[in-house]
Amino acid sequence: MSITQDFNTSLKAVFGQIFGDDVTSPKIRRLSGGASQETWHVSREDKRAILRRAPNGVSRARSSAAIGLAKEAQLIEAAREAGIPVPEVLHVLTPPDGLGDGFLMSHISGETIARPILRDEQFASAREALAQQCGHALAGIHCIPTTTLPDLPESGGLQQLSQYEAIYRGFGVSRPVFELAIAFLQDTAPTAAPLVLVHGDFRLGNLMVNESGLAAILDWELAHLGDPREDLAWICVNSWRFGQSQNRVGGFGQIEDFLAAYHEAGGAAFTPKDIDWWEMLGSLKWGIMCMIMYEAFRSGADPSVERAAIGRRVSETEMDLLNLLEAHNA
Amino acid sequence: MHNQPSVAELLQAVKSFIDETATPNLSGHAAFHARVASNVLGTALRDLADRPANDSAERGRLVALLTSLPEADLDSLNEILCQKIRNRELSSESPGLLNHLKQTTMAQLRVDQPHYSGLRTAENAGD
Structure with missing residues (x-):
């Protein structure tokens, strides 16, 4: 048999183990794939599931911070028990399944791509509701008792700053804006908050949105124990506003509504200013991630035009960092 | 060496081929990558046109800011600037530093991603 067969x-x-055997084979359709994880849509009549697995079944963490697919499935289950909108984990793959590392989850309808969510009339009411829904959901995630969770890496703000600084230094290039942001963040770091479960990549692209708003939170691969302001700020990073800069939260919402909803649902009381340091850290991290992706091109590991192009997006984050520094000085 | 067609003309020809002929016949991943490729050629064309003036302006500002040797090259000047920021000799409150970096980054973005929202924010904030 071929690999595909x-x-x-x-x-x-x-699929038969989950939904019962049937002579008819399910329809299998690739949704996305590439450097990080493969996603497949598997369906037979009205029975539908999503397979998320490592590329070709072989786990090769996309970042040293990634927790692995089995643990990701455990976290999604913990979030579901806490009432967070997530898919239902239907089956965690084991070696006898012959599919490599990954899991199957329930299919949830909606849109993950930012541009239609931010622009299409169909999502107009979703946009109105999203800031509040995201605030509630993040409070729920951050309130899950960490003692009930599997072992997770711990990573606070200053730790991440020095991690990313080391990566940047490793490239041996001079980027004065990054130097200035690193120095500023080192000199103005806020006191760390008590550790909570942090999603780690909470932004449009990883949120399933339907016409009423937030339907599910996806991609828990970068979850860790950390500072709650990391999640609150990451979705505010200008790169994740997808052109709608005037709406600080994800390009759709206002920070005051978002933080009020977060506090109302049991999260700590934060002011918009409390988010500033973390938003700047987020822009710096994304800029250095773009450098990492360009490095994959430069080294020959991934010769695609897309990896080459991303090297010319580092300047976007430099601009954002300067705008933030200027606003801070004003 | 001959320069007819020029590098810019050659790049423009390829970009037009991608936009007008290739992309309409592609779908899925290939169409996505074709659009990325076309944008890359746009960046390359703007880089060719703007780099000499941008580099010279950046260099002029760095020499003034660092009161440095007028013959130093751009890379060494930026390396010195990075050291001074690391050593806290210069900070975001130092006169002229933020303005220099803003001018440099805006020029870079007009080449790299002229439609990026952060560029509009910077332009609207004034200097």
């Missing part, structure tokens, strides 16, 4: 047969068997 093996894959289809194995997936049919797992």
Whole structure:
């Protein structure tokens, strides 16, 4: 049998375990894939599931911070028990399944791509509701008792700053804006808040949105124990406003509504100013991530035009960092 | 060496081919990458046109800011600037530093991603 036939047969068997065997094979459709994880849509009539697995089944963490797919499934289950909108984990893959590392989860309808969510009439009411819904959901995540969770890496703001600084230094290039942001963040770091479960990549692109708003929080791969302001600020980073800079929260919402909803649902009381340091750290991190992706091109590991192009997006984050520094000085 | 067509003309020809002929016949991942490729050629064309003036203006500002040797090259000047920021000899409150970096980054973004929202924010904030 070919690899594709093996894959289809194995997936049919797992699908049968979940929904009951049937002579008809499920339809299998690739949704996305590439450097990080593969996503497949598997369906037979009205029964639908999503397979999220490592590329070709082989785990190769996209970042040293990634927690692995089995742990990701555990976190999604913990979030579901806490009433957070997430898919239902249907099956965690084991070696006898023959599909590698990954899990199957319930299919949730909606849109993940930022531009239609931010622009299409269809999502007009969703946009009105999203800031509040995101505030509530993040409070829920941050309130999950960390003692009930699997072992997770701990990573606070200053730790991340020095981690990313080391990566930047490793490239051996002179980027004065990054130097200025690093020095400013080192000199103005806020006191760390008590550690909570942090999603780690909470922004449009990883949120399933339907016409009423937030339907599910996806991609828990970068979850860790950290400072709650990291999640609150990451979605505010200008790169994740997708052109709608005037709406600080994800390009759709106002920070006051977002933080009020967060506090109302049991999260700590933060002011918009409390988010500033973390937003600047977020822009710096994204800028250095763009450098990492360009490095994959430069080194020959990934010769795609897309990896080359991303090197010319580092200046976007430099502009954002300067705008933030200027606003701070004003 | 001959320069007819020029590098810019050659790049423009390829960009037009991608936009007008290739992309309409592609779908999915290939269409996405074709659009990225076209944008990359746009950046390359703007870089060719703007780099000499941008580099010279950046260099002039750095020499003034660092009261440095007028013959130093751009890379060494930026390395010195980075050291001074690391050593806290210069900060975001030092006269002229933020303005210099803003001018440099705005010029860079007009080449790299002229439609980026942060560029509009910077332009509207004034200097």
